[in-house]
Amino acid sequence: MNTSFDFEKPIAELLQQIEKVKQVEEKTKVDMSATLAELQEKLESAKKEVYSNPSGWQKVQISRHPDRPYTLQYIEMICDDFIEMHGDRTVKDDKAIVGGFGSINGRTVMIIGHQKGTNTKLRQYRNFGMANPEGYRKALRLMKLAEKFNKPVVTLIDTPGAYPGLEAEERGQGEAIARNLLEMSVLKVPVLCFVVGEGASGGALGIGIGDRVYMFENTWYSVISPESCSSILWRSWDFKEKAADCLKLTSENMYSNKLIDGIIPEPLGGAHYDPAAMAETLKAKIVEDLDALCSRDIDELINERIEKFCAMGVVQEG
C-alpha cells in the first residue's frame, strides 16, 4: 500500500517491521518464522481494531484512496464483454462519465459511471471525476438507448461533485442534472445504483435515481463535501471532521435514515485492498437484483421507485 492515512499508522508500522524481518531472514538465513507469525497476528488484530469502526471523516478518506477501483476497472472485472460509447450528440464527449453496453453472465446491461484518473495526467484528463453537462446528457442518452432495447441500467457513482465551471454554467449544468432526475424516475427499465466512492450532492444524484440504491461500506453520500460544509458553516476548513460527523454521510447513517436500500460490504480496510474480491461482491449483487427485478412489471416498479423517493424527508404537521 503506497498511501496510508494517519489512522492507519499502526498498520503501516507493522508492515514495515514484517518487511524488515523478511530482509533479515533472507540475508542471514536464520529462521524467523516464529517472529513473523507473531507479527502477522499483531497485524491482523491491528487491522481489525483500526477498521472495525472508522469515523465519518476516516470513511471519507478511504473513499478517496487513489488505489480504489474506478468504474472502468469494475467493468473490466465484472463484464464478459463491454462496448464503450461516447458523446452526448450535442456538444462533446465528457471524460468524467463513461458508459456502454456490457455483458454480465450473458445478460446485456447498460453500465454508466463516473470515472477518475489513476495518475496525475489521467486525473486531469478525467477532470477528477467532475462531470460537465455533456456527461449527464451522455448518461441520459445511454439510459434512453437501454430503455429502447429493454436492457437494465447499472450506475456506479464516484464524484467529488458536478464541475463548477464557466462553460458548465453556459451549457446548463443545473438543467442537465434536473432532466436526469426526472427521466430516471420514470425510466422503463430496472435501474441499480451503487455509490462506489464519493457521492457528492447533485453531481452524484444526477445518475443516482434507481429501484435500488446501494452504498459501498466505506463511501460517503451527502448534499455537500465535509470540507465545503465546514468552510460555509464555520468559515474554515478546519472543522471537516466535525462536519463529516454532523452530515451523517456514511453508509450506516444513510441506511438507518432510510435514504439508501443497502450497504455493500468491502474487504477489510477498503476496496483497494482486494479489488477482485470487491468486484466479485458487486457482480453477485447486480446478478441477484437483476434476476429479481427484470421479471417484475415495469409500471409497478416505477411506482415503487417514485414512492420510495417521495417518502424521504422528515416533516412535522403542526
Next chain:
Amino acid sequence: MAWFKREKKGIITSTEEKKEAPDGIWNKCPNCKKPLHYAEQVENKYVCHYCGYQLRIGSKEYFSILFDDNDFTELFPNLRSGDPLEFVDTKPYKDRLEENYAKTGLNDAIRSGHGKINGQDLVIACMDFNFIGGSMGSVVGEKIARSIDYCIEHRVPFLMISKSGGARMMEAAFSLMQMAKTSAKLALLSKAKIPYISLLTDPTTGGVTASYAMLGDINISEPGALIGFAGPRVIKETIKKDLPKGFQTAEFVLEHGFLDFIVDRREMKAKLSSFLKMMAN
C-alpha cells in the same frame, strides 16, 4: 429671550400620548440607491420606479401581485421541519429554526396557495428567501410534492416561484433527496399533461436549479435575476479568473437557451394568464 428657553427638563410626553413613528416606510433601492416610499413600492409591484430593479420579495408579496384580489386558499400551511440529524454547527438547527419562525412569521422557506389569476385557477408555490436563505429542506420538498399531487387531483396548473441558495445543509442528505422527490412528482404532473410554469427569481442556485426550477414546461424569469448551478464565488475560485460581466444573469441564461422569456414583474400577471388561457383553449 425666555420664549425658547426650556422650562421643564426631559421627555414630558407620556407614553400614551406618544405618536407611532412610521417604520420602514422608506427604503433604498439596492441598485440605484434612490429612496423608495413603501406605498409606491406596493403600487409598482415592488419594482424600483427609477431604475426598474426588481426588489427581492417573498410569498406574501407574490401572492398579492398574482392572485385576484389577493384571495387564495393556503395549502398545507402547517408543515414544519423535523431535525432528523440533530444538526449542530455554530448553533443547533432547532434554535436556528425557532429564530427564523420568530423573525419571519413563516413555518419554512415556502408557502403554497390555490387561487385564481384573471379568473383562471392556479396553484402557486413560492419560496421565501428570508427563511434560512430560502434553503430547500424536507418541508420545501414535501410541500412542493403535495402541491403537485393537489394539482393532479384537481387538474389545476402549477406555478413554482423559486428563490433559493440551494439545499439546506442542516438536513444534509434529506435535503439532497428532495431534488429526487420533486423531480419524480414533476414527471407525474407532466404525464397528467398539466401545465407547469417555473419562475426563477433572484437568486436561484444550487440544488433548486438542478431540480424543479429547470423542469418547467416553460422556464421564465425576471430581469437581472441571478440564476446558476454553482455560485459565482465557487466558479471564480475554480477557474481562477474573473467572471464575465452579466454572467449567470437571467439575460445570460435566456441567451444560452434555458429560459423561454424574461418578464418584468409589472407585466407578470398578464403574461402568465395569457399563457394559461392558451393552454386551456
